[in-house]
Amino acid sequence: MFLNWVEHAPVIGAQTRRYYRVGWARIAKTQLVGMTLDRITTEEVDSLGFSGSPSYVNQALRTLRRLLGKAVEWKVITIAPRIKLLKELGREQTIDRETEAKLLAVGKQPMKDVLIIIQDTGMRPEEVFRIRIENIDWNRRLIFNPHGRTRASRRHVPISRRMFELLIMRCGKKREGWLFPSPRAESGHLTTVARQFRIARLKAGLPESLVLYCARHTFGTAAYEATGNPAMVMKVMGHTDARTAMQFSIPRSIRSAKPSISAT
Numbered sequence: 001m002f003l004n005w006v007e008h009a010p011v012i013g014a015q016t017r018r019y020y021r022v023g024w025a026r027i028a029k030t031q032l033v034g035m036t037l038d039r040i041t042t043e044e045v046d047s048l049g050f051s052g053s054p055s056y057v058n059q060a061l062r063t064l065r066r067l068l069g070k071a072v073e074w075k076v077i078t079i080a081p082r083i084k085l086l087k088e089l090g091r092e093q094t095i096d097r098e099t100e101a102k103l104l105a106v107g108k109q110p111m112k113d114v115l116i117i118i119q120d121t122g123m124r125p126e127e128v129f130r131i132r133i134e135n136i137d138w139n140r141r142l143i144f145n146p147h148g149r150t151r152a153s154r155r156h157v158p159i160s161r162r163m164f165e166l167l168i169m170r171c172g173k174k175r176e177g178w179l180f181p182s183p184r185a186e187s188g189h190l191t192t193v194a195r196q197f198r199i200a201r202l203k204a205g206l207p208e209s210l211v212l213y214c215a216r217h218t219f220g221t222a223a224y225e226a227t228g229n230p231a232m233v234m235k236v237m238g239h240t241d242a243r244t245a246m247q248f249s250i251p252r253s254i255r256s257a258k259p260s261i262s263a264t
Contacts, residue, residue, distance in 0.1 A: 002067045023063025037071050042081040054086035094218040107200035111193040120160040122219030122237045129190045131179040133171050153238040
């Protein structure tokens with residue numbers, strides 16, 4: 001019933017559907033599959049011991065939490081157990097030049113180009129996937145992002161020298177359309193490079209805590225260190241909350257610490 005709702009509910013976007021599918025795939029490998037919903041307790045969930053980075057574990061936990069919440073709405077169970085998420089520290093990591101070089105050396109396209117664009121612009125992955133060629137200002141070397149829930153998200157971002165070369169190669173003679181087209185996606189554009197990133201990370205021998213979104217944090221950190229101006233960081237990254245921008249002022253020595261987080 002839950003998966004049927006995920007696939008057909010009009011309020012769920014394509015990215016959310018995919019998120020729940022992957023989360024369910026992880027849940028399906030646990031002992032919860034053989035249990036009735038009323039037997040799933042907080043203690044049962046805590047004993048699962050999912051492996052992987054906090055964000056990856058939380059994908060399964062959020063899916064389970066959503067499933068149980070819908071079960072309450074559908075009156076299948078009377079109350080859903082409380083499910084506590086792990087603290088996600090992965091996004092606070094940065095991808096330095098050495099790490100980037102390792103990823104690019106073993107990675108495949110289009111992940112490599114997506115990584116470079118996020119590193120050099122601070123754009124969110126979904127914003128990169130939706131870049132349209134007609135929104136590239138070749139003369140001023142800017143890309144306009146018309147998408148976003150807030151006015152701040154709809155902004156111009158700068159094009160670096162290596163990005164300019166990348167865009168020239170990827171666009172060719174085309175002057176309109178998606179920068180990252182995908183005939184298999186309903187939207188017509190690329191929607192994820194998660195699998196390519198995980199494979200590259202494994203081949204490069206990098207920790208699971210390193211995720212693609214770390215590239216956005218890398219840009220924000222570099223922008224703050226170069227200018228010391230949180231307002232500028234807010235503008236270029238599309239933030240509306242100054243507290244979000246201020247996270248990039250954390251000293252590098254603190255950011256690079258790697259506390260141990262248990263998944264159990």
